[in-house]
Amino acid sequence: MIRLAGVGKTYDDGTVAVQSLDLDVEAGELVVLVGPSGCGKSTTLKMINRLIEPTTGSIEIDGRDVTRVDPVKLRRGIGYVIQQVGLFPHQRILTNVMTVPLLYGESKATARARAEELMALVGLDPATYADRFPHQLSGGQRQRVGVARALAADPPVLLMDEPFGAVDPIVRVRLQDEFLRLQRDLGKTVVLVTHDIDEAVKMGDRVAVFAAGGRLAQYATPAELLGRPADDFVADFVGSTRGLRRLAVTPIDPAHLEPLDGVSMGDLGAAIDVSSTLEEALAVLLRDDKAVVGVKQGAQFVGVLTPNGIHRALRASLAD
């Protein structure tokens, strides 16, 4: 879907932001670019919609070289969410969201209907918020408008540069969850930039870890990244508690459940669904102050997990 081959960017002042980057993004995939500040994440993202022209290499979207397409047309097919939100301060929220459909030459009525639908989709009631100006919204609400605006033209590709960067951690988690839910329905091809490894691991189908100078240190699924960091840089970057992080990206494997027999109901805390992650299992275990947690499939208990069982499951997950 998106293919970067040998892409490099050297700024006029000689700064090498990206050296020589190869990166493939499949259709419908959510890829996260993560790395320390200044490592070339934003530069890479902006080269995809030609806000920045690469100095070497080629970038293709759906097999077409982006440099051969009129940049204005190209960008209309790519949703773009900027780090600082970048809403138009002089336009009301609804108008902000209508921007791209109107650029396309859609009728006002169509654009309006679409914008209202999208506002509802990102959890902003049009009746309340349509006529406000951006400065009358909270940071988190503004972020949602930014996402809605990028989605308005229903672009197959979405580029997001630290889309949840400007809000506090609590709102941030909520926005992440909402976007994941949204993405399940929409199935866009998304490239998302962040410098927060937790966010990367939580959001990405695959995560690309950048080192300084736009070097691609590792490109893998979150579980793989946490379980088998490619080198010391990545290991250091994902942190010493990466084992704990892996819990969050590892699903429960029914093979590691212990049988329900011999566990008294009093020892069981709240049950969790078999589709949960190991982290959720451990969290419930610790929260409820119990020794075991029941695991259900639908209404049916399928087994229990103990701390040791969780540990075993985690160890086994890498062996697959």
Added chain:
Amino acid sequence: MIRLAGVGKTYDDGTVAVQSLDLDVEAGELVVLVGPSGCGKSTTLKMINRLIEPTTGSIEIDGRDVTRVDPVKLRRGIGYVIQQVGLFPHQRILTNVMTVPLLYGESKATARARAEELMALVGLDPATYADRFPHQLSGGQRQRVGVARALAADPPVLLMDEPFGAVDPIVRVRLQDEFLRLQRDLGKTVVLVTHDIDEAVKMGDRVAVFAAGGRLAQYATPAELLGRPADDFVADFVGSTRGLRRLAVTPIDPAHLEPLDGVSMGDLGAAIDVSSTLEEALAVLLRDDKAVVGVKQGAQFVGVLTPNGIHRALRASLAD
């Protein structure tokens, strides 16, 4: 040491930032104020050094009502680290750090010596950084200068408003660690504001969780906070994975160690010190992909921890 009794602040426009707050801070204690954005944390902090005058209630430091003291004198006895750092852009780093001693009327030489000492203390080599201007430093370095400046007059009390807010997560962790190390040596009375529950739990001897309007929802040690949230608001604020968080604040209890006997050396991963937290134990366990982790006191193995053992230890910690 610091005692707030029935303190309230209503702004001119009618906003009630803080309702009626009681809060005690012991000498030498590090208390963290945490809560969602706009809940009155900064307002509370600034009332302590009278940058904001309370509308109701009284604030005492060492038994003296702060409103009876000349604010200028009061502030010289209280170090203040502002959220946005607030270095003087027109002064070099060394001069910035020397500001308060000079205000005190200390000699240039003394102030200079002290400032250089402090710069070294916060990890900035005076030879390299003394003559730079603030804009020539990175965000994290600036934060350190802010802390050094606040410490320069050796004030018994330190107020810090999101002192690590402006830097990226990686640098942030480093700054937190450094400050904790510093505080172990200095033993100041510190009130620190953050909106990051992880930071609060990591840094605080005690944590005050604020709800909107400056309501004190809970005031307790981190372990207690995570183990027994006072109400739904706190439970929600500390998050569903608070069980996992508790690992980080619970020390290893030798009583829960299992004996070393019967464990083959091959099953043992890296050993950890007995002064570590349970989280570190679990992290090593998961990282090394082993079933048990050895625990040492000095060079001597004192036992091993298994996942189940960690869990037991955590459960027991609350019973104390």
Added chain:
Amino acid sequence: MRVFSDTWAYLSAGSSWTGDRGLLHLMLQQLLLTGTALVIALVLGLPLALWLGHLGRGGLLAVNISNVGRAVPTFALLALFVTADFPGTREFGPYGRAGLATLLALALFALPPIITNAYVAVREVPADVKQAADGMGMTGLQKFRRVELPLATPLVLSGIRLALVQVWATATIAALVAGPGLGRVITDGFARNEFGKGIAGAVVVAVVALVLELVAAAAQRALDPVPRAPRRNRDGGMSGGRPSVAASDAESVGA
């Protein structure tokens, strides 16, 4: 064109420059006039504006009033002062009767940029820096002297620089009420059909204005307490640097 050769002839003749009514003498008069008017304006406007900036209020009123003051035609002001029963000295010259009237008129003309920039400069010192100063126990005066004033300096200076050039360029109208300065060369030239002479006067005025501008810009750079990191907006040369008058007014509108 003959006019230009006349201009050149006038400028290159030594006699044009010397003597009681020579260019040098008149230039000196006008420099004296400009400098004095600027000093008067500074004494009148600067402390007030700086103080209002320190307090952070009341300044918009001062700024708006002094700005509307621009609408008073300097020429009319001059006429008012000259025709008033003015207690000036009888002696003629930069500080003579017409000279003094011109001084006052020019000083009033210089006030708006000085007041506006000084007020805005102090008020716009970043809030976090001010709060840090308060937080470490500075008194109001200490904060003003050690923090606000040094940080405000560049913008204050650019206001003074603007005023300097405007006053210099406007000072020529003293000639309309028989006052001192290079304006005399211009009116005299045009009155006697010596266009070359008139234009020569204008040329000298413009050249000196440019020189003043460059000198002031250099002084401004030298006095800036923060060595500038290379930035988007260059402060050098004629470009005038940061938003001054314009920026301040933007706020008065929003308020």
Added chain:
Amino acid sequence: MTLLAQVATAAQPSCYSRLTNEWFCGQYLHDRRADIVDATVQHLQITVYAVALGIAIAFPLALLARRLPRLETTILGASTALYTIPSLALLPLLVPFTGLEMRTVVIGSALYALTILVRSMLEGLRSVPDDVRESAVGLGYGASRLLLRVELPLALPVMMAGLRVATVSTVALTTVGTLVSYGGLGNLISDGVFTNFRAELMAAAVLCVVLAVVLDLLIVLVQWLLTPWTRGAQA
């Protein structure tokens, strides 16, 4: 002529006669109403035309300066240099090309207004937040649409501030037009100066200020109407 009657009865000197020569004289305002209104209208015309012309010249220059940073210093320098040409010289020099017409004063005043206008337009365009500009381009705005729909509206507050200063200054500058017959209230001022006519001088000067205040308020009002998003956006 109706004025004759009044003149005939002027046995005791009126308050504006040279013998009394008061600064404020209602009788003068009454007797010369028509002249004063004419002068004010002319003044207003010249000011408005001059500012409009100034904008028309300044805007392309500001765009050019922004597009080609190497030209910026030249453009700002040239507009400042224009300001230093004494009006005493500029207007008579323009006459042979533009004639004894209102346009002479309009062109002269417009040139003087350039200094402030170009500068504030440049500042205005620069005050547009980079993130807004970037997101507009990212969404597929072309250059001209970006300018008209995004940059111009957002630059408005700063530009209007410059416009206010320019307008008020132009009101004052227009008076010099009396040199070439079109000075609006400046004609009265000039006459007042040369004949020591205090009431006339004072009335004209005050009217200048009133005119400036009215125009200034008008611009503020227009700006208020054009920039609804800035309302209540307190820092």
Added chain:
Amino acid sequence: AGDDLSSKDTSSSSSASADQGDLTIASQSFGEAALVAEMYNQLLTKAGYHVDVKLVDSRDAYIGIFPKSVDVVPEYVGGIVNELNARANGDKAKPFEAGDGAQLAADGKQLLDDAGITLLDVSSATDTNAFFVTQKYSDDNGVTKLSDLSGKSVVLAAADDCEGRLDCEAGLSDDYGIKISKLLPLGYASDQTYKSVIDGESQLGETSTTDGTLASQGLVVLEDDQQIQPAQNLVPAVGTQFLSDHPDVADVLNPLMAALTTEKLTELNGRISVDREDPKAVATDFLTSEGLL
């Protein structure tokens, strides 16, 4: 001055005769010139012209475009001739100095022809430089004419361009032998000049022969007994081409020239500058009483 716009109104409302087309008058804006221009305006308007009056601060503002886009100018013989002389022969050219108006007009004929300008009838009314002292100075020192000042040392308050002019500083010192100890450029008949003489800062002030304000200020003119002033008789200057197209202009303006005298002009000036009567009203008043309107 400053009433150029309103004159348009007058033209449209009071035109009685057949439409003669547009006509532009330019004039200097000082009181007397504006008054005479207004008389031209009223007469020509009555004759059927659409008159546009432009009042400017000094002659050089219109001289460059006359007769190209200006048709009629109320002028002074010496003024226009010497202006043309300076333009044609450079500003160092020797000025025309004839004391008689008609003579001077004849002397300048060639210059006028070259410029495409025709002078109509010369009026007996003349407005030359004059020099005044206070009544008290005159009484105390027995001075009534300029030659009485011969050998005396005085401070002169005068126009900007007085220095070196034969009709001003040069003439006073060379022809009359007056020692000008200092020249204050306070303006021609300006308030500052009056004030300077009245206050005793200077003894001699420059004004015009038709200054109507002197008596009211206790000032007296000294007689120019050696005739250093070139003739400055009032005269209408008309573009030659325009005149041949509109010969009736001469018939309209010549009677006015005949009616005007220095005394009448001085009196009218006084009404305008002392009583501050409206120049339009004064013009109408005069024209009516002379039977011209």
